[in-house]
Amino acid sequence: MEWGVVPRLKGAGVQILAFHQVLFQEGAWKQGWAEAGRITYKAAQDHASVEIIQADGDQRLRFRAMKGTKVVIAGNAIHLPDSLR
Numbered sequence: 001m002e003w004g005v006v007p008r009l010k011g012a013g014v015q016i017l018a019f020h021q022v023l024f025q026e027g028a029w030k031q032g033w034a035e036a037g038r039i040t041y042k043a044a045q046d047h048a049s050v051e052i053i054q055a056d057g058d059q060r061l062r063f064r065a066m067k068g069t070k071v072v073i074a075g076n077a078i079h080l081p082d083s084l085r
Contacts, residue, residue, distance in 0.1 A: 049064055
C-alpha cells in the first residue's frame, strides 16, 4: 500500500491520508481540545517524535519536531508542517 501524501502550498506542509495510528512520544506533546472535528497536538519540547503507521501496518513514517510545532488530525487525515524532519 502506498502512502496517500498530498503536498500543500509552500510553507503549508503536507497532508497524509488513510493512516492507521499516530504515536506521539510520551510526555513530549500536549493535546489540545477537539474543535470542529480536529485535534491539535503541540510539541512541548525539542526533538519530540511522532510516528505515523500506514493503514496496513507495514510501513511507518517517523518525524522529529521542534518545541511549539503543531500537528493537526482531522478524521483520517493528519496535517504536518514543513518543519518536521
